[in-house]
Amino acid sequence: MGRDVIVVGAGPVGLMLAGELKLAGADVVVYDKLPKASGESRGLGFTRRTAEVLDQRGLLERLGGFRWGKQGHFGGVRVDFDQVPDRHYGVMGLAQSHTEEALGKWVEELGVTVRRGCRVLDLRQDDASVTVVFEGPDGQGEDTASYLAGCDGGKSTVRELAGIAFPLQPATRGIFLADVVGAELPMNPIGRHIEGGGMVLSVALGPGVSRIVIHEPDVPPQHGESEPTFQQIADAWKRMTGDSIHHGDATWMAALTNAQGQAEQYRSGRVFLAGDAAHDHAPLAAQGVSTGLQDAVNLGWKLAAVVGGRAPEELLDTYHSERHPVGERLLRDTLAASLLYLSGEEMEPLREVMRELARIPAAARHLAGMVSGVDIRYEMGGGPEAVHPALGLRLSPDRRITVDGTVRRSAELLHSARGVLITAEGAAYTADGWADRVDTVRGTWVADEDDGTAGALPVADAVLVRPDGYVAWASPDGGDLGSALTRWFGEPAA
Numbered sequence: 001m002g003r004d005v006i007v008v009g010a011g012p013v014g015l016m017l018a019g020e021l022k023l024a025g026a027d028v029v030v031y032d033k034l035p036k037a038s039g040e041s042r043g044l045g046f047t048r049r050t051a052e053v054l055d056q057r058g059l060l061e062r063l064g065g066f067r068w069g070k071q072g073h074f075g076g077v078r079v080d081f082d083q084v085p086d087r088h089y090g091v092m093g094l095a096q097s098h099t100e101e102a103l104g105k106w107v108e109e110l111g112v113t114v115r116r117g118c119r120v121l122d123l124r125q126d127d128a129s130v131t132v133v134f135e136g137p138d139g140q141g142e143d144t145a146s147y148l149a150g151c152d153g154g155k156s157t158v159r160e161l162a163g164i165a166f167p168l169q170p171a172t173r174g175i176f177l178a179d180v181v182g183a184e185l186p187m188n189p190i191g192r193h194i195e196g197g198g199m200v201l202s203v204a205l206g207p208g209v210s211r212i213v214i215h216e217p218d219v220p221p222q223h224g225e226s227e228p229t230f231q232q233i234a235d236a237w238k239r240m241t242g243d244s245i246h247h248g249d250a251t252w253m254a255a256l257t258n259a260q261g262q263a264e265q266y267r268s269g270r271v272f273l274a275g276d277a278a279h280d281h282a283p284l285a286a287q288g289v290s291t292g293l294q295d296a297v298n299l300g301w302k303l304a305a306v307v308g309g310r311a312p313e314e315l316l317d318t319y320h321s322e323r324h325p326v327g328e329r330l331l332r333d334t335l336a337a338s339l340l341y342l343s344g345e346e347m348e349p350l351r352e353v354m355r356e357l358a359r360i361p362a363a364a365r366h367l368a369g370m371v372s373g374v375d376i377r378y379e380m381g382g383g384p385e386a387v388h389p390a391l392g393l394r395l396s397p398d399r400r401i402t403v404d405g406t407v408r409r410s411a412e413l414l415h416s417a418r419g420v421l422i423t424a425e426g427a428a429y430t431a432d433g434w435a436d437r438v439d440t441v442r443g444t445w446v447a448d449e450d451d452g453t454a455g456a457l458p459v460a461d462a463v464l465v466r467p468d469g470y471v472a473w474a475s476p477d478g479g480d481l482g483s484a485l486t487r488w489f490g491e492p493a494a
Contacts, residue, residue, distance in 0.1 A: 002144035003027040004307040006132055007151060008158050010037070010114050012096065013275030013292035014151035015103035019057070020300025022110040023417040024467070026307050029143065030112060031134060033119040033152075037104065040252060042177065043096040043289040044203060044211055045069070048088050049373030050290040053297045055397045056414040056469050062102045066094040072371045073190045074333075075340030076199070077354040081372075084365045086396065088372035092189060095205055096289055123148065123161045123271070130270040146307050149272045149299065151292070154261075154280035162271040165264040169335075171221035171257030173342075175282060176214040178233045183248030185210040197344040200240050209251065213283070215342055216240055221257040228255045258282035258338060262327050266295075266320040274299055279327035281334045290373060291330050295323050301417055301467035310437050311490035322378045333370060380472050381487055382479030388460060390474045395465050400446035413441055414469060419489055421481075423462035429475065431464075433492025434485050438464075464488075 005021050007014045010032035021028040045066070054060045068089035072079045081088040107114065118136040125131070131144045150158025159166060191201035191213070201213040214236045233253060234246045260281035266273050275292030299319045305311035340347060340354065357363040369375025377392040397411030401422060413420045419438035423429040431438040464473035464484055473484035485492070 002129065002146075003029060004146050005029075005303055006031065006130070006143055006145040006148045008032075008120055008132070008148065009151035009153065009275070009277070010034075010104070010116065011151065011153070011275070012100050012103055012289055013296050014149070015100065015107050015114075016293050017149055017151060017274060017296035017300050018112045018114075019103065019107045019110055020297060020417060021304050022107065022112050023057070024301055024304030024308070026304040028112055029145075030107070030114040031118045031120065031132065031143075032114065032116050035117040037097070037100055039097045040254070042254070042256075042283050043099075044205070045091040045094045046099075046290040046293065047090045047287065047371065047373045049376065049394065050293050051091050052374075052394065052397045052411070053294060053469060055411045056297075057417065058412075058415045059102065059106060062106065063091075063094060063099060064102075066091050068092070069189070071190070072368065074358075074367050074371055075337035075351075075354070076191060076193055077340065077351060077358050077367075078190065079358050079364055079367045079371060081368055083361060084368045086374060087398065088368040088374060090372060093203060093205065099289075120152070120157050120161070123158065125270045147270045147272065147303055149274060149303070150277045151273075151275050151296070152277055154276040156273065156277035158271065159263060159273055159277050162268045162273075164268050164271075164273065166261050167264065168259060168261035171259035173215070173217060173258055174219035174221045175256045175258065176212075176216075176219065176228055176233045176236055176253070177256065177283070178212050178228075178230070178250040178253045179205060180210050180212055180245055180248050180250055181208055183210070183245040185212065185245070191341070193341060194240050195345060197342050198240055199341055200237065212237065212245075214240060217342075221259070228253050256283060260331050260334065262324075262331055266324055266327075267316065272299060272303075272316075272319065278323070279330055281331055282338060287330060287334065291326065294326070294373065294376075297468045298323055305437070305490065311488075315488070315490075326376060329370075378470055380470075380484070382473070382484060385477070386473075386479030388474040388476065388478040390460055390463065390471045391478055393471055394469045395463065395471055397469070401441065401443040402446060403441055403443035407446060408443075410465075413439065414465070414467065417467045419467055419472075420465045421462065422465065427462060429462045429481060431481075431485055434489050436493055437489050438485065 004026040005028045007018045007030045010030050018028050018030050069092040118134045120134050122133040129144050130148045133142050150156050185202045189203040191199045197217045199215040203211050205211050216236050230250045237245050262279045263273050266278050274295035302315050380391045399410040400407050421431045421440045425442050431440050460474040462475045463471050466472050472488050
């Protein structure tokens, strides 16, 4: 038998998954077809929930300077995050290449090997292992592992070789992206609707550099067919805005489309899919990379637990059952937002209705939860007696607990990617039989209504938190603690 897990794809999703696996003790290697990181940045930030999962591993502080966006939008309809409880602010103006670089340094520190310039040619699997055939700098080779994860993008080779169906809604229009220098551009990070069903967006990436996105109704789909020229992009900007950027230049350009699709299964035997390989859609508010990073954090601890013999293989089935519905919702919401934003003036009455709804606190909370990802809820089981309102929700990383006289954020308790049982001092709750995989923290919740976490978690006597930050058990009315520990962390040690 070879190693534990092979990850194909060294983008943010593949690197995040590799780091999660390594943290949990798995032997993992990453293969990528590119000789070096591309430096491209389709995404310019990520949602609140994705910021939180990075925070749970101590990675958010590695990203350096970025800004929080206090306003989000759904299809161009603004959602004021300040009017809803809990923090929904997303990260803005952070190039995906910067996130990828930070994750690359992290996995290097963890000791993960990343093999670049290796293109996957074939794979085969049996009941015990999966083998990858690749073409690399030294010729053709093979590698074998217990499991394989395809994080290799929307045109995933792993997905195709594994025979996983990917129904695709074909493209109807093209999209231009460019990083422009030498032209002063007004900042419009949410974008501006253009009469006739178009949209333009511009956001600062750094001194003298602006990212622009152009949705022009008549631009034909040409993803992967040819590189756009700056002349084409500048002409389109002029047509859409009336302003000229022809005197500038672009450091990076891309032509994308609004095609979207989702893998019917996120798992085929010993092969898993994550990120764009599992769900692909038009670029919109960094939702793609955000969802992909969350895929990685959901899958990583489960795979590591199984290959480490700490949990049964049935745990891996929860990856598809939890993340596939999130992907379905992502594609639904992306399509709905695109129709709302990129249709003609016949959609204006609906836009006005949506603007009215967004000013109603309950509706604003719903929209904020959708665009931020903080409303994701997983089915935790536990039977009919498990009715605590916190079950399946994430524990806000900003919830604070006093432990031995020191106030700690809950995010700090998850840095090691282990489960955590947080319980009151003197309470009888224990996870002693699972001490090799679950930390027990005894302390007192800090009651502070101004800490930005109101509504994030109905405070419980005790909570069991999975390594991905979701509440698997809570007291009272959360079911049986031992059953929850066994379900998510395997049988107790002898």
